[in-house]
Amino acid sequence: MVGDAGAMNQIGPRIPGVPFNVDxxxxxxxxxxxxxxxxxLVFLDSAASAQKPRAVIEAMSHAMETQYANVHRGLHWMSERTTDAYESVRDQVASLLNAPSRDEIVFTRNTTEAINLVAHSYGRGVLQPGQAVLISEMEHHSNIVPWQMLRDAHGIRLLVAPVTDAGELDMAAYESLLADGNVGLVAITHMSNVLGTYTPAARVAALAHRFGARILFDGSQAVVHRAADVQAIDADFYVFTGHKLYGPTGIGVLWARAELLDRMPPFLGGGDMISSVSFEKSTWARVPHKFEAGTPAILEAIGLGAAISYVNEIxxxxxxxxxxxxxxxxxxxxxxxxxxxxxxxxxxxxxxxxxxxxxxxxxxxxxxxxxxxxxxxxxxxxxxxxxxxxxxxxxxxxxxxxxxxxxxxxxxxxxxxxxxxxxx
Amino acid sequence: MSFDAVRDLYQDVILRHGRNPVHMQRLEVFDAAASGDNPMCGDRCEVRIQYAPDGAVGTIGFDARGCAISMASADLMVEAATGRPPEDIRALASDFYGLVRTGDTASENTALAALKPLSGVAEYPSRIKCATLPWAALLAALDGQTEASSE
The missing domain is CATH 3.90.1150.10 (Aspartate Aminotransferase, domain 1)
Structure with missing residues (x-):
């Protein structure tokens, strides 16, 4: 298992005593x-996808060259080692987000899939028709379209909190939408991919909770630039993608409170997410595996782990x-x-x-x-x-x-x- | 550093038509109209046409918002296509698509001559759709449709 990445956040410079040196x-x-x-090359498009440090490239090729098999199934050395490597990234992500438990970390393909997971599973399994999902005007399509699909399929309402001319969330309008709207869930960006605006996450979450709503933060941009602490901001769901955080494509993260994940039905069905299967009935594996059907993105998770280590080192x-x-x-x-x-x-x-x-x-x-x-x-x-x-x-x-x-x-x-x- | 290297794409004629498209006008009276969208960038182009008594396309007007390439392409399209029968315009469009995809200016279609300044687009694959957007709208209008497909 990887060490306490949270504590490493405090180190600052990569080599103690040596200041940040961009060269x-x-x-x-x-x-x-x-x-x-x-x-x-002057690469000023990192918000779309960031470049990868050698540590990430090498971690992935090293795994393929020395230590690779499928996870969670093989009763052999290679599978056990690969499972350890994959699962240790769950610990790293839990530390990165200051999540209370590693079991609250679900690996997805990207942010989009993580939001679709929540929309499908929490949206249909927990939200009731007539309740509202509240998003903002500065959302990425990935935090709009899944909720429209939920609206059309499940009869929830979709509310949109405006942004001000300065490009900030209109807090007064946000509060009045919460007050009037029977909002079950707020889904909002933690940092706008267009304006660079940070959402005042703790305030936004406190307001949502005051009116009985749960809150999801899209951390795709935010987690790249500042430490995210799901407990400090009192989030209920937090999602991000690996490839903007200097990791590979094909790996994303959903964090949610354990009691929410427990209440949520599975999203995709298949191998790895079951406890037992018969033609009459299947039972689900425990969280988080309940949400990780099929062979996961093993190498990409290992790459993400290397990216998180790299960021923590700096x-x-x-x-x-x-x-x-x-x-x-x-x-x-x-x-x-x-x-x-x-x-x-x-x-x-x-x-x-x-x-x-x-x-x-x-x-x-x-x-x-x-x-x-x-x-x-x-x-x-x-x-x-x-x-x-x-x-x-x-x-x-x-x-x-x-x-x-x-x-x-x-x-x-x-x-x-x-x-x-x-x-x- | 200068931008001399982009002169293959942004020739003077393109900059001129892109800045001041002379045929950008919404026809109040028209026989067919269609819009094209470039979902990647949000550019739009609406083309309206009037047929002449002989069945040729007598007047073309467009209303667009977009980059210099798409505005210039729309403006040059009006010059190249006006007065031609629909089948000639379809053939011209086909030659134009070939021009901007390959950069090959060897076509014998004389009507294509005025469009050759756009051949530089072939070097910029992400910009080809900018040049073809007005043509897609014109072809849709000729086919009696109101929306051009985005491809």
């Missing part, structure tokens, strides 16, 4: 030395400080560009910055930047309703990670000035 960190990410179109305090400095620098620098508009001005925001530019469509901006090796995202960012709320068709988005440098932000700003002249 050394970048050496851990082989892809960052690649060139794109003959230019040095420490969330150091990561958050570095990224805050990047964000402040980017906001200050980009603000000086004529005709460039930063979308959202939340008080509490992280390193995800969306912007538009007079005379230049987001796609044209992205293509021009790409020509100089700079990768940004352009479009609606899987958040079309938020775009409509903001009166926008699309934005360009630069997003930062622990390996992003101030010089890369300067390169972005310099090239955006050129984009502006190009389209003038």
């Amino acid at each position: 050394r960190i970048r050496q851990d990410f082989p892809i960052l030395s690649q060139s794109v179109r003959g230019k040095k 420490g969330y305090d150091a990561i958050a400080a570095h990224e805050q400095s990047l964000t402040d620098h980017a906001l200050a620098t980009l603000s000086t560009i004529d005709g460039l508009y930063i979308i959202g001005r939340a008080q509490d925001r992280g390193g995800v910055i969306s912007f538009t530019m007079d005379g230049a469509h987001a796609h044209d901006i992205a293509t021009l930047l790409d020509r100089n090796g700079i990768a940004v995202r352009a479009g609606h960012h899987c958040a079309e309703p938020l775009m409509q709320r903001l009166g926008l068709d699309s934005t360009a988005r630069a997003s930062f990670a622990l390996y992003t440098t101030h010089a890369e932000i300067d390169a972005l700003a310099e090239n955006l000035e050129r984009v502006r002249s190009f389209f003038q």
Whole structure:
């Protein structure tokens, strides 16, 4: 079993006494030395998916080369070792989220699947028709569509809490929706993938609980940048995906309170999630295995474990400080560009910055930047309703990670000035 | 660093039509209309057409929001397609799709000449749909549909 990752959060620098050194960190990410179109890669699209440190790459190939078999079934050395490796990641995730129990960690394919699991299982098994699910205007499609499907299939109502012009959750409107709405569940982002806004999670959860609702946080963005503590914020469900947290694709996490998981029927049926099977009746395995049907993403879980170790070695305090400095620098620098508009001005925001530019469509901006090796995202960012709320068709988005440098932000700003002249 | 390398994509004619599309107008009187959507970026293009007495497409207008490539493509499309019978427009569209997918400008279709500045799109696979969006709307209108499929 892996040690107390929670305690490692406090260490800060990777090597005690040595401060955060982004140049050394970048050496851990082989892809960052690649060139794109003959230019040095400037990767500012980590909010879509982050690059992988060598530790993650090697953990996965090491497992395949030395220690791999199916989990939870083989009565042989390889299977037992692989099961230990897979299950130890559950401990790591429990520590990462400060979950009370490792048995509350369910592995999924990604955030989307985790939310679908909750919508399907908690939504149909526990929520009653006529009750409401309350989301916000700044949700990713993955936290909208599963609830629409639940609404249509199960007769729940779907309520939407507005965001202010600054791009923050409208707390007064949120509270009045809770007060009036017979809300069974709030499902809300912990950090917007478009605006970079952090949701005041503890306040939002306390309000939900005051009105008898449970609360799910989509931590896909938040968990990358700050330590998440499900007990401190008093969450009921917390979901995130591995590939944005420097881990591989194909692995995500659902954490939920044990008493909720116990009440929830299985989502997918099959092997590994049963206690016994006959043609008349099957009984379910205990939580969390009840929710992990079929051979899980073993190698991807091992990769996620390596990613969590990597993040813990650096420490969330150091990561958050570095990224805050990047964000402040980017906001200050980009603000000086004529005709460039930063979308959202939340008080509490992280390193995800969306912007538009007079005379230049987001796609044209992205293509021009790409020509100089700079990768940004352009479009609606899987958040079309938020775009409509903001009166926008699309934005360009630069997003930062622990390996992003101030010089890369300067390169972005310099090239955006050129984009502006190009389209003038 | 400069953007000289993108001049293959953003030729002057494209920048000019992208900035000031001269044929962007909503026809008040029309015989057919269809819209196209690019779900990846939220770009939209509505094309309205009037048929001439001989069955050719006499007037084309479009109303769009989108990037420089899609706006320029729509504007150049109107210039290339106006006055032609539907079957010629379908053939032209087919040649145009080939042009933006392969970058091959060797087609003998003379009507394609005005569209050749868009051949650079072939180097940018994620942008091909920007160029084909107005054509998809025009083809849907010719087929009597109101929505272009996104492919």
